[in-house]
Amino acid sequence: MKIAILSGNPKKDGLCQSAVNAAIQGAVEAGAKIDEIRLCDYHMGACRVCGDGWGTCLSENYCTYGDDGFNEARERLKNSDAIIMVTPVYWGEVSEALKSFIDRLRRLEFNQSDVLRNKQVLLIASPGGSGNGALTCLEQMDRFCRHTGAIIFDYIVVNRWNRDYKTTAVKAAASAIAKGRKNGDNI
Numbered sequence: 302m303k304i305a306i307l308s309g310n311p312k313k314d315g316l317c318q319s320a321v322n323a324a325i326q327g328a329v330e331a332g333a334k335i336d337e338i339r340l341c342d343y344h345m346g347a348c349r350v351c352g353d354g355w356g357t358c359l360s361e362n363y364c365t366y367g368d369d370g371f372n373e374a375r376e377r378l379k380n381s382d383a384i385i386m387v388t389p390v391y392w393g394e395v396s397e398a399l400k401s402f403i404d405r406l407r408r409l410e411f412n413q414s415d416v417l418r419n420k421q422v423l424l425i426a427s428p429g430g431s432g433n434g435a436l437t438c439l440e441q442m443d444r445f446c447r448h449t450g451a452i453i454f455d456y457i458v459v460n461r462w463n464r465d466y467k468t469t470a471v472k473a474a475a476s477a478i479a480k481g482r483k484n485g486d487n488i
């Protein structure tokens with residue numbers, strides 16, 4: 302089992318990364334291989350909205366501007382069996398790096414969905430300041446999964462005052478996916 306961590310986190314430590322690390326630990330201990338895709342390390346651009354709203358994303362299933370790292374990150378995601386999406390909450394949304402990537406990816410998945418369809422996805426939002434905005438952030442990721450045919454495994458919010466027991470939950474959820482638990486299984 303290969304699990305991709307699709308991370309919108311720019312930092313290498315702190316609250317959000319503690320959730321990433323817990324996910325990695327749970328998955329690896331359960332025997333999975335991990336690919337942590339750190340989108341902020343790519344510096345890729347936003348969707349340029351080609352043509353009248355659709356470009357080669359619709360007609361040829363590739364992004365005209367994909368050599369800015371988008372193609373590579375997409376390929377890494379495609380090579381996974383399951384996905385853990387993790388982001389800090391910014392303005393009640395996913396980080397801009399993750400937003401730009403999912404904006405572009407859902408276009409490619411519209412006609413020929415081969416990256417996310419029927420894959421389990423665990424959604425993790427980390428609001429670090431007020432703690433507000435977790436639900437709108439998760440809703441944004443939820444909508445992306447529904448547009449792309451992914452199967453949402455669970456939703457987890459990790460904030461400053463629940464970090465201890467929620468990182469435990471993240472680790473357990475990643476472990477459950479890695480061991481092959483399916484949505485609808487009775488425990």
Ligand SMILES: Cc1cc2nc3c(=O)[nH]c(=O)nc-3n(C[C@H](O)[C@H](O)[C@H](O)COP(=O)(O)O)c2cc1C
Pocket residue numbers: 312314315316317318389390391392393394427428429430431432433434
């Ligand atoms: C531009 C920006 C916007 C943010 N917006 C929110 C927000 O809406 N709600 C919130 O609880 N925290 C917000 N934060 C704090 C981040 O969520 C916090 O940095 C994140 O949880 C990760 O914590 P960490 O930096 O320790 O990893 C924001 C941070 C930044 C940089």
